[in-house]
Amino acid sequence: MTALGKLIRTTTFKLTLVYLSIFALFAIFLLGYFTWNTQRLINQQITETVDAEISGFAEQFRQGGIRKLVQSVDSHSRRATSSLYLVTTFSGETLGGNVSSLSPGVLDNVGWAETLYRRPDEGESTEGRALVRVVQLPGGFRLLVGRDLEEERRLRAIILEAGRWLIGLVIVLGLAGGIFATRRVLKRVDAMTETTKAIMAGDLSGRLAISGTGDELDRLATHLNTMFDRIELLMRGLKEVSDNIAHDLKTPLTRLQNRCEEALRHTQNEAGYRATLEATIEESEGLIRTFNALLMIARAESGQARDNMVAVDASEIARGVGELYEPLADDKGLELIVEAPAPALVNGNRELISQALANLVDNAIKYARQEPHALNGERAQIKVSANQRGDRIELAVADHGPGIPESDRRRVVERFVRLERSRSEPGSGLGLSLASAVAHLHHGELQLLDNAPGLKATLTLPRAPLALPAESSAPERSPNPVPVTL
Numbered sequence: 001m002t003a004l005g006k007l008i009r010t011t012t013f014k015l016t017l018v019y020l021s022i023f024a025l026f027a028i029f030l031l032g033y034f035t036w037n038t039q040r041l042i043n044q045q046i047t048e049t050v051d052a053e054i055s056g057f058a059e060q061f062r063q064g065g066i067r068k069l070v071q072s073v074d075s076h077s078r079r080a081t082s083s084l085y086l087v088t089t090f091s092g093e094t095l096g097g098n099v100s101s102l103s104p105g106v107l108d109n110v111g112w113a114e115t116l117y118r119r120p121d122e123g124e125s126t127e128g129r130a131l132v133r134v135v136q137l138p139g140g141f142r143l144l145v146g147r148d149l150e151e152e153r154r155l156r157a158i159i160l161e162a163g164r165w166l167i168g169l170v171i172v173l174g175l176a177g178g179i180f181a182t183r184r185v186l187k188r189v190d191a192m193t194e195t196t197k198a199i200m201a202g203d204l205s206g207r208l209a210i211s212g213t214g215d216e217l218d219r220l221a222t223h224l225n226t227m228f229d230r231i232e233l234l235m236r237g238l239k240e241v242s243d244n245i246a247h248d249l250k251t252p253l254t255r256l257q258n259r260c261e262e263a264l265r266h267t268q269n270e271a272g273y274r275a276t277l278e279a280t281i282e283e284s285e286g287l288i289r290t291f292n293a294l295l296m297i298a299r300a301e302s303g304q305a306r307d308n309m310v311a312v313d314a315s316e317i318a319r320g321v322g323e324l325y326e327p328l329a330d331d332k333g334l335e336l337i338v339e340a341p342a343p344a345l346v347n348g349n350r351e352l353i354s355q356a357l358a359n360l361v362d363n364a365i366k367y368a369r370q371e372p373h374a375l376n377g378e379r380a381q382i383k384v385s386a387n388q389r390g391d392r393i394e395l396a397v398a399d400h401g402p403g404i405p406e407s408d409r410r411r412v413v414e415r416f417v418r419l420e421r422s423r424s425e426p427g428s429g430l431g432l433s434l435a436s437a438v439a440h441l442h443h444g445e446l447q448l449l450d451n452a453p454g455l456k457a458t459l460t461l462p463r464a465p466l467a468l469p470a471e472s473s474a475p476e477r478s479p480n481p482v483p484v485t486l
């Protein structure tokens with residue numbers, strides 16, 4: 001498409017044309033109305049003065065007969081420049097006045113008429129137009145009084161000339177303005193198109209330029225940029241997940257395959273096969289757990305779970321998780337204490353919050369065991385607590401284990417990240433990722449703090465507004481979902 005074609009097709013240009021036509025029509029109408037009114041005014045003025053003059057002459061005629069009338073007409077004729085006077089006999093013979101010829105038949109009809117005329121002292125070529133009134137006087141005499149219309153014609157010409165300029169100017173300025181405005185808009189739209197093309201081609205970091213005027217294009221660009229931000233984030237997340245899956249699930253799958261191949265090649269008896277199969281099942285269970293965790297994280301991150309959020313009591317969740325993990329903690333020689341004195345309502349998803357807290361408790365049990373004083377008889381404590389702090393609810397798990405070094409705290413929240421010293425423990429490195437995703441889903445956050453010694457992992461969630469409908473009362477509620485070990 002040529003540049004001009006593109007310009008003409010734009011909405012801005014079409015709008016300019018519509019406005020221009022409306023303005024031009026309006027200008028034409030205004031001009032017509034003005035001309036018509038001026039003409040009407042001039043004619044009215046002419047008829048009034050002509051009527052007054054005729055009644056003056058009629059008076060003269062009444063007083064002094066035709067002689068006085070002719071005298072008066074002649075004296076008027078000498079003075080006046082644009083006025084016409086003529087007195088004739090019944091047969092049309094001129095008795096006085098300043099007109100030598102008229103359009104044929106004008107004198108025959110009494111009343112108003114427009115006519116061409118000549119004056120006796122002017123050449124053949126100078127013919128004028130005039131508005132005249134003819135009256136018949138007693139005795140068959142005719143009196144004609146009129147005014148030249150040259151002045152009116154000139155005025156009309158001036159108005160028309162001005163009108164032509166005005167309309168021309170409106171069209172030229174309108175078109176120029178339209179083209180200017182359209183080109184500006186077009187330039188910005190073109191720039192936007194280029195950027196979106198680049199984004200579509202794969203450069204997700206591209207953003208639309210914002211002029212800063214806050215106009216509709218700026219608003220559109222801001223919204224689109226927010227959308228691009230979100231798309232970029234999602235794409236990055238997706239890429240990360242697929243990278244992680246490719247990397248971290250490949251190892252257990254390869255291990256599985258190797259083990260089966262090994263068994264086929266070297267195992268001779270049933271017991272051997274059985275052992276291999278058991279190990280295979282265990283490995284598959286681990287894989288399934290990892291997949292489930294990944295799915296749960298994806299669900300939390302996509303915000304889908306926001307749909308079924310209700311007011312849930314974080315204290316109750318803390319007690320439930322505490323109860324569930326107490327035997328495990330006992331087995332490992334740890335003391336699990338739950339401190340959840342008062343109800344702490346959170347607007348959230350019970351299942352996901354329980355799972356997130358369970359992950360933190362699971363970590364505490366797994367990693368706090370390594371602390372030396374847990375080994376010399378004295379039981380190390382793990383404290384699970386639910387508290388309200390202002391408009392936030394804090395679900396915390398504090399242990400006295402080795403803790404996480406400051407420099408690793410950001411990293412461990414990422415998917416599949418496990419610290420080197422934790423490799424001896426089972427796990428997939430997804431527990432903290434899920435806890436963090438659940439916190440974000442609830443517009444809260446997961447903090448890893450130093451418990452000196454040990455780790456204090458805190459899930460901070462916004463308190464439920466009081467008006468929120470509480471979860472249906474306990475007896476009807478489905479049993480607490482049991483969190484799985486990741």
Ligand SMILES: Nc1ncnc2c1ncn2[C@@H]1O[C@H](COP(=O)(O)OP(=O)(O)O)[C@@H](O)[C@H]1O
Pocket residue numbers: 359363364367368399401402403404412417418419420421422426427428429430431432433455486
């Ligand atoms: N309470 C804790 N004390 C010490 N280290 C911890 C604790 N919780 C988590 N970590 C470290 O963070 C890593 C990530 O934890 P997580 O995401 O739950 O994965 P996993 O428990 O499967 O290893 C763990 O491998 C461990 O190195």
Ligand SMILES: [Mg+2]
Pocket residue numbers: 359362363427429430431432486
């Ligand atoms: Mg864990």
